[in-house]
Amino acid sequence: MTAAASTSGSAAPRRGRGFLAPTILPGFGTAFGFTLFYLCLIVLIPLGHMVLVAAGVGWTKFWAITLAPRVLHAFYISFGCALVAALVNAVFGLIVAWVLVRYRFPGRRIIDAMVDLPFALPTSVAGIALTAIYAPNGWVGAFAKAAGFKIAFTPIGIVIALVFVGLPFIVRTVEPVLQDLDAEVEEAAASLGATRWQTFTKVLLPAILPALLTGIALAFARGVGEYGSVIFIAGNIPAVSEIVPLLIVARLEQYDYAGATVIATAMLGLSFLMLLGINFLQRWTRSRHAR
């Protein structure tokens, strides 16, 4: 808060000649004013208000709520499952992106369009569909049951839901970078005697890596906060398969507003740290690919 106030304060004296670069186009005041007004009304004031409510709970109670074993376990499940899902997506998302960019085969365009399905399909629909497949009496769940293990109602089920949700993030961040790769670099590596695998690990992968990391971070951030697609398949057993968003909803339904607010604010803080990380990664990506 104080840091933001001091930056805008130092900019204020120069506002007259420095805030807006000279232009002949009209409408900046209206457009900028409305943007700021709407942003504050819908996003900033409600979010800031929640942080204030959480601060009103008090430091000791804040930590008592966040460090309770059930809450800590929910954080562990949410972040752990999101990380595993993001890593699974990193491998398969990279393969999908590679295949879509490099190869021509029948149905490629349909597959390319289908990659965005998790963006377009409502999360509750994805949730009940995945549960129907992986529950012990479902298409895949029945096989798992015969083999002696459970998928739905365990953290494995959560990971599956988060893989579904996160897939497009990886594919869509890696695709443009793969498209922009210089053909000459690969040809040079091959003519210098590198095997295809060496070319991939030593030449291509380092170029793709920044985008891949950004994609992983985006999928991870989305997975941590995901609610709809997870709650059906998770079974929501406290200290086993309970995620943080569900815990927030549960507190709210018990009219424990302080508890819900504190857990939500802690989660928001962690999300911000991840956002900073994503921005850092994107800047890194851009600086490495600056032309």
Next chain:
Amino acid sequence: MPADPHSRRPAVGEGPLTRVALIGLAILFLAAFLALPLAAVFSQALAKGVGAFMKGLTDPDALQAVKLTLTVALIAVPLNLVFGVAASWAIAKFQFQGKSLLLALIDLPFSVSPVISGLVYVLLFGLHGSLGPWLRDQGVQIIFAVPGVVLATVFVTFPFVARELIPLMQEQGVEDEEAAIVLGASGWQTFRLVTLPNIRWGLLYGVLLCNARAMGEFGAVSVVSGHIRGKTNTMPLHVEILYNEYNFVAAFAVASLLALLALVTLAAKAALEWRFADQIAAAKR
């Protein structure tokens, strides 16, 4: 695809065996994670025959949910459309201090858990919230009522149109608009006759994605709606209620309608990307 030197395929590549294996692996993965859930939705919806499927769809509560979902999208999408146009005009056509901060703040709703997006409004407008008692005295109900559902949806779909328009308008620059102004056009004429034709497909693209999310949002809406059947239930919430009542056929019947909407969205999105690739920012990213 344009003849870009970078998009030339390398003369070297994987052997045919590796190619087939990689394509097979990708298709297998996508079949398991994308096609299978879609197939599950439709097969479960029709598991007890067409009659049961239709019964689930024509139930008065289901129809009410469809109506509410359409109403909410009809309010939330235009609001965010106006915001998106205003924000992209300010950000893409002008240079000012703090632009990157503003961009980051516009993206904020993407990194907030849907559940938190609902919670912030409960804390403000709920009966136990800061403005709750005052609102109750005025006879206004926001939480557990339609206005709350609209607010939560607006929050969640906030960045969609702006995110599509800003890069597009940045790329198009300001020369056309400056020429129009110099030739004596008013600001509104410039926007309507010069800017709008250049951004219309990008605008449609953003609206399409915004609408899909608005109609499908679950977590944020779930927190503020109160799940009142026939009143504050949107389609995704109705799916949950039916499912939790073990009324699977009806749940999947309503879900299949939403899945159909998702498929139509994807088809329209792909069509826009193929036909107007040069006029859509997202297609180039």
